[in-house]
Amino acid sequence: MKEKMTEHSIRLFEKKGFSETSITDIVESIGVTKGTFYYYFTSKEQLLMDIHLAYIDELLNEQAKIISTPGKTCKDILFDIVHMLLKSIKTKKSSATVFFREMKNLSNEKLAQILPKRDEFRSKIEQVLICGIESGELRANLDASIISFAILGVANWSYHWFDPEGEKNEREVADIFMGMILHGIEA
Amino acid sequence: MKEKMTEHSIRLFEKKGFSETSITDIVESIGVTKGTFYYYFTSKEQLLMDIHLAYIDELLNEQAKIISTPGKTCKDILFDIVHMLLKSIKTKKSSATVFFREMKNLSNEKLAQILPKRDEFRSKIEQVLICGIESGELRANLDASIISFAILGVANWSYHWFDPEGEKNEREVADIFMGMILHGIEA
Amino acid sequence: MKEKMTEHSIRLFEKKGFSETSITDIVESIGVTKGTFYYYFTSKEQLLMDIHLAYIDELLNEQAKIISTPGKTCKDILFDIVHMLLKSIKTKKSSATVFFREMKNLSNEKLAQILPKRDEFRSKIEQVLICGIESGELRANLDASIISFAILGVANWSYHWFDPEGEKNEREVADIFMGMILHGIEA
Amino acid sequence: MKEKMTEHSIRLFEKKGFSETSITDIVESIGVTKGTFYYYFTSKEQLLMDIHLAYIDELLNEQAKIISTPGKTCKDILFDIVHMLLKSIKTKKSSATVFFREMKNLSNEKLAQILPKRDEFRSKIEQVLICGIESGELRANLDASIISFAILGVANWSYHWFDPEGEKNEREVADIFMGMILHGIEA
DNA sequence: AATGAATGAGGTTTCATTCAT
DNA sequence: CATGAATGAAACCTCATTCAT
Numbered sequence: 178m179k180e181k182m183t184e185h186s187i188r189l190f191e192k193k194g195f196s197e198t199s200i201t202d203i204v205e206s207i208g209v210t211k212g213t214f215y216y217y218f219t220s221k222e223q224l225l226m227d228i229h230l231a232y233i234d235e236l237l238n239e240q241a242k243i244i245s246t247p248g249k250t251c252k253d254i255l256f257d258i259v260h261m262l263l264k265s266i267k268t269k270k271s272s273a274t275v276f277f278r279e280m281k282n283l284s285n286e287k288l289a290q291i292l293p294k295r296d297e298f299r300s301k302i303e304q305v306l307i308c309g310i311e312s313g314e315l316r317a318n319l320d321a322s323i324i325s326f327a328i329l330g331v332a333n334w335s336y337h338w339f340d341p342e343g344e345k346n347e348r349e350v351a352d353i354f355m356g357m358i359l360h361g362i363e364a
Numbered sequence: 365m366k367e368k369m370t371e372h373s374i375r376l377f378e379k380k381g382f383s384e385t386s387i388t389d390i391v392e393s394i395g396v397t398k399g400t401f402y403y404y405f406t407s408k409e410q411l412l413m414d415i416h417l418a419y420i421d422e423l424l425n426e427q428a429k430i431i432s433t434p435g436k437t438c439k440d441i442l443f444d445i446v447h448m449l450l451k452s453i454k455t456k457k458s459s460a461t462v463f464f465r466e467m468k469n470l471s472n473e474k475l476a477q478i479l480p481k482r483d484e485f486r487s488k489i490e491q492v493l494i495c496g497i498e499s500g501e502l503r504a505n506l507d508a509s510i511i512s513f514a515i516l517g518v519a520n521w522s523y524h525w526f527d528p529e530g531e532k533n534e535r536e537v538a539d540i541f542m543g544m545i546l547h548g549i550e551a
Numbered sequence: 552m553k554e555k556m557t558e559h560s561i562r563l564f565e566k567k568g569f570s571e572t573s574i575t576d577i578v579e580s581i582g583v584t585k586g587t588f589y590y591y592f593t594s595k596e597q598l599l600m601d602i603h604l605a606y607i608d609e610l611l612n613e614q615a616k617i618i619s620t621p622g623k624t625c626k627d628i629l630f631d632i633v634h635m636l637l638k639s640i641k642t643k644k645s646s647a648t649v650f651f652r653e654m655k656n657l658s659n660e661k662l663a664q665i666l667p668k669r670d671e672f673r674s675k676i677e678q679v680l681i682c683g684i685e686s687g688e689l690r691a692n693l694d695a696s697i698i699s700f701a702i703l704g705v706a707n708w709s710y711h712w713f714d715p716e717g718e719k720n721e722r723e724v725a726d727i728f729m730g731m732i733l734h735g736i737e738a
Numbered sequence: 739m740k741e742k743m744t745e746h747s748i749r750l751f752e753k754k755g756f757s758e759t760s761i762t763d764i765v766e767s768i769g770v771t772k773g774t775f776y777y778y779f780t781s782k783e784q785l786l787m788d789i790h791l792a793y794i795d796e797l798l799n800e801q802a803k804i805i806s807t808p809g810k811t812c813k814d815i816l817f818d819i820v821h822m823l824l825k826s827i828k829t830k831k832s833s834a835t836v837f838f839r840e841m842k843n844l845s846n847e848k849l850a851q852i853l854p855k856r857d858e859f860r861s862k863i864e865q866v867l868i869c870g871i872e873s874g875e876l877r878a879n880l881d882a883s884i885i886s887f888a889i890l891g892v893a894n895w896s897y898h899w900f901d902p903e904g905e906k907n908e909r910e911v912a913d914i915f916m917g918m919i920l921h922g923i924e925a
Numbered sequence: 926a927a928t929g930a931a932t933g934a935g936g937t938t939t940c941a942t943t944c945a946t
Numbered sequence: 947c948a949t950g951a952a953t954g955a956a957a958c959c960t961c962a963t964t965c966a967t
Contacts, residue, residue, distance in 0.1 A: 178947090194468050196383035199940060211942085212949050221941065252550070278465055281381050306549075315549050323532065323540045324549060326525055327518045334517025345510065353510045361548035362493075362502050362511060363439070365930085386957065399932050402959065552926090568842050570757035573961060585963085586928050595962065626924070652839055655755050680923075689923050697906065697914045698923060700899055701892045708891025719884065727884045735922035736867070736876050736885060737813070739951085760936065773953050776938065932964080939957070946949080 179217045181207055183231075186224055191271035195225060195279040225279060226287050232276045233294045236265065240301055251309030255328070256355045258302060262332040263347035263354075266339055273336045299325050328358060366404040368394055370418075373411055378458035382412060382466040412466060413474050419463045420481045423452065427488055438496030442515070443542045445489060449519040450534040450541075453526055460523045486512050515545060553591045555581055557605075560598055565645035569599060569653040599653060600661050606650045607668045610639065614675055625683030629702070630729045632676060636706040637721035637728075640713055647710045673699050702732060740778040742768055744792075747785055752832035756786060756840040786840060787848050793837045794855045797826060801862055812870030816889070817916045819863060823893040824908035824915075827900055834897045860886050889919060 185206045189198045200221060204214050218224045243249075243257040266273050283291065303325040309315035331354050339350065372393045376385045387408060391401050405411045430444040453460045470478065490512040496502035518541050526537065559580045563572045574595060578588050592598045617623075617631040640647050657665065677699040683689035705728050713724065746767045750759045761782060765775050779785045804810075804818040827834050844852065864886040870876035892915050902908065 194383065196381065197469075200942085201940075210949050212944090213947075215942070216947065278468075282384070309549075316547075319549055320532075320540050323537060324544060326521065327541055327544055330517040330519070330521025331514045332517070334513065334521055338513055345507075350510060353507050354514055357506075357511060357514055357548065358544065359548045359550040360503075361544070361546045362496075362506055363546040387959080388957085397932050398959080399934095399961085400930080402961095403930065403932095408958070568757065570755065571843075574963085575961075584928050586965090587926075589963070590926065652842075656758070683923075690921075693918075693923055694906075694914050697911060698918055700895065701915055701918055704891040704893070704895025705888045706891070708887065708895055712887055719881075724884060727881050728888055731880075731885055731888055731919065731922065733922045733924040734877075735918070735920045736870075736880055737920040761938085762936085771953055772938085773940085773955095774951080776940095777951065777953095782937070928967080930965090930967105932962105934961095936960070937958090940955095941953105943953080944951095946951105 178209075178213075182214065182217060183224065183227060187228055187271045187275055190225075190228075190279060191274045195275070195282045222282070222284060222287065225275075225282055226290075228272060228275055229280070229283065229287075229291050232269065232272045233291060233298070235269075236262075236298055237294060239265070240298060244301065244305070251305050251312065251314050252359060254305050255302070255309075255358070256351065258305075259328065259332050259354055259358075260348065260351040263335060263339065263351050266333075266336050267341040267347045270336065270339075270341070277333065277336060299329055302328060331358065365396075365400070369401065369404060370411065370414060374415055374458045374462055377412075377415075377466060378461045382408075382462070382469045409469065409471060409474065412462075412469055413477075415459060415462055416467070416470065416474075416478050419456065419459045420478060420485070422456075423449075423485055424481060426452070427485060431488065431492070438492050438499060438501050439546060441492050442489070442496075442545070443538065445492075446515065446519050446541055446545070447535065447538040450522060450526065450538050453520075453522050454528040454534045457523060457526075457528070460520075464520065464523060486516055489515060518545065552583075552587075556588065556591060557598065557601060561602055561645045561649055564599075564602070564653060565648045569649070569656045596656070596658060596661065599649075599656055600664075602646060602649055603654070603657065603661075603665050606643065606646045607665060607672070609643075610636075610672055611668060613639070614672060618675065618679065625679050625686060625688050626729075626733060628679050629676070629683075629732070630725065632679075633702065633706050633728055633732070634722065634725040637709060637713065637725050640707075640710050641715040641721045644710060644713075644715070647707075651707065651710060673703055676702060705732065739770075739774070743775065743778060744785065744788060748789055748832045748836055751786075751789075751840060752835045756782075756836070756843045783843065783845060783848065786836075786843055787851075789833060789836055790841070790844065790848075790852050793830065793833045794852060794859070796830075797823075797859055798855060800826070801859060805862065805866070812866050812873065812875050813916075813920060815866050816863070816870075816919070817912065819866075820889065820893050820915055820919070821909065821912040824896060824900065824912050827894075827897050828902040828908045831897060831900075831902070834894075838894065838897060860890055863889060892919065 182203065186198070186203050189202055189206065193202070200211055200214050204211055218227075239261050240258060243254055243261060249257075280288070280291065303321045306315060306319060306321040306324055310317055310319055310321065335350070339347075341347065345353075369390065373385070373390050376389055376393060380389070387398055387401050391398050405414075426448050427445060430441055430448060436444075467475070467478065490508045493502060493506060493508040493511055497504055497506055497508065522537070526534070528534065532540075556577065560572070560577050563576055563580065567576070574585055574588050578585055592601075613635050614632060617628055617635060623631075654662070654665065677695045680689060680693060680695040680698055684691055684693055684695065709724070713721070715721065719727075743764065747759070747764050750763055750767060754763070761772055761775050765772050779788075800822050801819060804815060804822060810818075841849070841852065864882045867876060867880060867882040867885055871878055871880055871882065896911070900908070900911065906914075
């Protein structure tokens with residue numbers, strides 16, 4: 178039941194926004210009453226926090242798996258991370274949207290739990306870049322920090338437009354993205 | 365007075381979010397009464413619409429100026445657009461945040477005015493890419509559409525993290541971004 | 552201008568109700584601004600009072616003319632009064648509706664000016680009835696007071712349904728009404 | 739509680755008018771909070787609609803009982819209907835006032851539910867008249883439609899003045915009314 | 926004679942939350 | 947586990963009115 182509520186909430190939050198979705202909206206969407214909601218969640222914010230945590234923890238988890246897999250070049254790792262982000266936008270578009278858009282609805286204390294994880298994710302990318310520079314795979318004069326933001330921008334921005342049912346699937350988009358990130362677009 | 369109200373609203377919307385900012389918050393921030401707000405705006409949504417229109421129209425305007433300036437290569441144009449986006453995030457960070465985050469608070473009719481403009485901006489970038497491909501400046505095998513989203517992602521994502529007072533200014537960040545976009549990061 | 556404003560107000564009050572019609576509605580309907588309204592009227596209530604006074608004074612005036620015309624039987628007078636009420640509903644339907652429906656929006660002091668006039672109108676009808684009873688024109692056992700209310704009811708209720716453009720004109724309806732009032736409907 | 743709220747609302751609407759009565763007025767009159775009101779009613783208009791429906795349905799119901807009772811002449815039926823209307827004005831004066839005066843505060847969709855019922859009530863009276871004409875009880879040359887409005891006017895107008903505590907009770911007034919309606923007032 | 930900026934009180938409605946059952 | 951009645955604070959918005967110009 179808690180799971181079911183969370184699912185429905187994510188969908189509603191994506192469509193209408195967190196503030197614009199009322200507890201009534203949520204409980205009516207699954208045919209129970211408000212009391213039931215407060216049996217499973219202590220507050221609306223708690224529910225939002227659950228969604229955030231589930232999303233970022235999953236991302237960090239996937240990222241860790243990618244990084245720790247032996248026998249990969251840094252470029253392989255970067256590709257896998259970008260690909261994984263697109264896959265997550267494909268399968269969890271609603272969660273992604275809520276995650277990127279509704280963060281400000283968390284209280285400062287809750288934010289203090291989420292923000293470090295967000296930065297950890299980016300920071301791991303930066304480390305991969307540095308590792309690649311040191312190993313000679315990547316250009317020596319890169320600003321690893323700014324480039325990590327650039328790569329995140331390329332991948333994450335997809336939640337604004339990427340359509341999993343569209344012409345290109347997430348693998349193809351990841352290929353195109355990595356083509357540009359690695360080799361640029363200049364002739 | 366209307367201008368003043370809009371300014372303060374943008375700042376508040378950025379900090380607290382559109383839905384979380386009340387008319388009371390706005391009018392108290394400048395020491396007038398609610399009636400005054402409704403003397404100048406027909407609704408809260410109208411104010412949000414004004415902000416959106418002002419932002420996107422300004423972007424389109426700047427973009428048009430860049431594109432129509434004679435004697436530029438396509439790469440110059442791309443650089444100028446990315447640079448311009450970063451400048452606009454620097455000087456109008458609040459507006460940018462509101463623009464990218466609070467779009468769902470517009471009614472469908474209002475959205476129908478904004479979305480085409482947003483896509484026009486992206487589409488212009490795609491045209492520059494195509495033009496560059498045809499002239500031989502850019503690689504022939506690019507997917508101009510997806511790449512236009514990638515470039516937008518790199519630039520626009522900055523509103524999440526770019527600090528105009530930080531270590532790098534908008535010119536330097538634009539240089540780094542264009543370095544990656546044009547030449548890639550591979551050694 | 553004052554006249555024009557009153558006319559438009561009556562029409563708006565009829566259609567939307569007094570409370571539901573704002574000063575803005577009124578001034579916009581004639582293309583001036585709110586200041587202008589307050590140049591001519593001291594308050595919205597004052598305007599309503601003007602409408603009430605104009606209506607009831609006109610009715611009393613017409614009634615007085617009918618009663619004072621020499622050489623009429625009481626039945627003639629009753630007919631003329633009923634006919635006059637129907638004519639007034641025909642030509643001043645909006646005023647009539649406002650008069651009968653929006654009285655409660657007058658303050659007690661204003662009501663104290665209107666109510667005696669309303670009762671004076673009815674009372675005059677009662678006097679005509681009494682006069683007719685004494686002269687032998689009307690049945691001796693009538694309750695003149697209650698019958699005066701009955702006659703008023705027959706005539707005034709017309710504002711709910713009488714359509715001057717309809718099948719019967721006000722003269723024909725007055726004839727039918729008086730037929731019933733004088734001779735009843737029994738075979 | 740819902741019943742209690744409706745009762746108090748009717749009383750307040752009668753005294754101050756629908757628009758002039760605020761939700762605050764209503765809930766304060768029974769010592770609950772505004773939230774409670776909206777727990778039972780979806781809107782203020784819904785409450786007004788409830789009142790209208792309850793009133794007209796009750797009238798139609800009573801009318802149907804009168805008409806379907808066997809062994810009555812048409813004149814009996816007419817008397818019973820007029821008497822019933824006066825009784826309803828006696829016992830439900832507030833509802834009657836609200837019903838006759840506040841109809842314009844219903845939206846068009848709601849009106850479309852009420853108006854047919856109102857006309858059904860009048861139409862039933864017309865049918866009784868026609869039946870009486872055909873049976874020879876009533877004069878052959880009556881305009882049944884207009885006369886039905888006249889009878890309704892006589893009876894319904896009472897809500898403006900009838901005082902159940904006054905000199906005459908509703909039975910006596912009904913007798914006087916029917917005396918005029920059946921036999922007229924002429925000597 | 927008319928305007929337009931500003932007010933402030935009050936309107937209807939929404940909603941997260943509580944709690945006895 | 948779940949309900950349903952109730953709360954109360956706060957939301958957006960309207961509007962009669964004032965007043966300097």
